[in-house]
Amino acid sequence: PVTAGSIVVPYGHVIGNEKWRGSEVAQKLQGKVKLIFEDGLGLVDFHLSNRTCILLISEADLVAGDEFKRRLVKFRNVSSLRGIVIVEKTQISEQYYSGVQKLVVLELGMVLLPVANQGEASQLIIQLVSFCV
Numbered sequence: 001p002v003t004a005g006s007i008v009v010p011y012g013h014v015i016g017n018e019k020w021r022g023s024e025v026a027q028k029l030q031g032k033v034k035l036i037f038e039d040g041l042g043l044v045d046f047h048l049s050n051r052t053c054i055l056l057i058s059e060a061d062l063v064a065g066d067e068f069k070r071r072l073v074k075f076r077n078v079s080s081l082r083g084i085v086i087v088e089k090t091q092i093s094e095q096y097y098s099g100v101q102k103l104v105v106l107e108l109g110m111v112l113l114p115v116a117n118q119g120e121a122s123q124l125i126i127q128l129v130s131f132c133v
Contacts, residue, residue: 007038007041007047007050008050009047009048009049009050010034012033012034012129013033013034013035013036013129014029014033014034014035014036014046014047014048014125014129015035015036015037015038015041015046015047016029016035016036016037016038016041016045016046016047017037017038017039017041017044017045017046018037018038018039018041019045020037020045020046020056021037023118024117024118024119024122025056025118025119025121025122025125026122027122028118028119028122028123029122029125029126032122032126033125033126033129043055043071043074043075043078043079044075044081044083046125048125048128048129049129051081051082052081052082052083052084052128053081053082053083053084054083054084054085054086054125054128055071055072055075055083055084055085055086056085056086056087056121057085057086057087057088057100058088058118059088059090059092059093062087062088062093062096062097062100063092063093063096069103072085072103072104072108072110073108076108076109076110082111083110083111084110084111084113084128085100085104085110085111085112085113086113086114086115086121086124086125087100087104087112087113087114087115088114088115088116088117088118088121089114089115089116090116090117097114100112
């Protein structure tokens with residue numbers, strides 16, 4: 001389930017899904033924002049504010065198949081949050097990008113932001129934290 005409605009995120013904080021603990025994106029967020037890990041975030045990867053969250057699609061997710069698509073559709077159907085989709089667009093995953101773009105932007109009406117790697121994703125999240133008050 002999307003448990004996002006009940007989460008209160010203090011300014012300058014990010015609540016991250018436990019599955020990202022130890023990842024490059026989590027390591028690069030440390031020290032820039034206050035990152036708190038939670039286990040029960042459901043479909044959401046990172047909460048930036050009470051109304052905005054991130055769904056991060058890694059290069060591995062893109063290459064592995066369609067599971068991420070089901071997660072995005074499910075999120076869109078059950079959540080009133082503003083979901084921002086960050087996708088790792090690399091040389092390996094570039095062939096899948098147009099399909100993801102069509103699904104996220106045209107079919108689901110969500111914001112899609114491509115990044116080159118998890119380090120760039122963390123920089124983007126840091127910037128978004130300051131805008132999502």
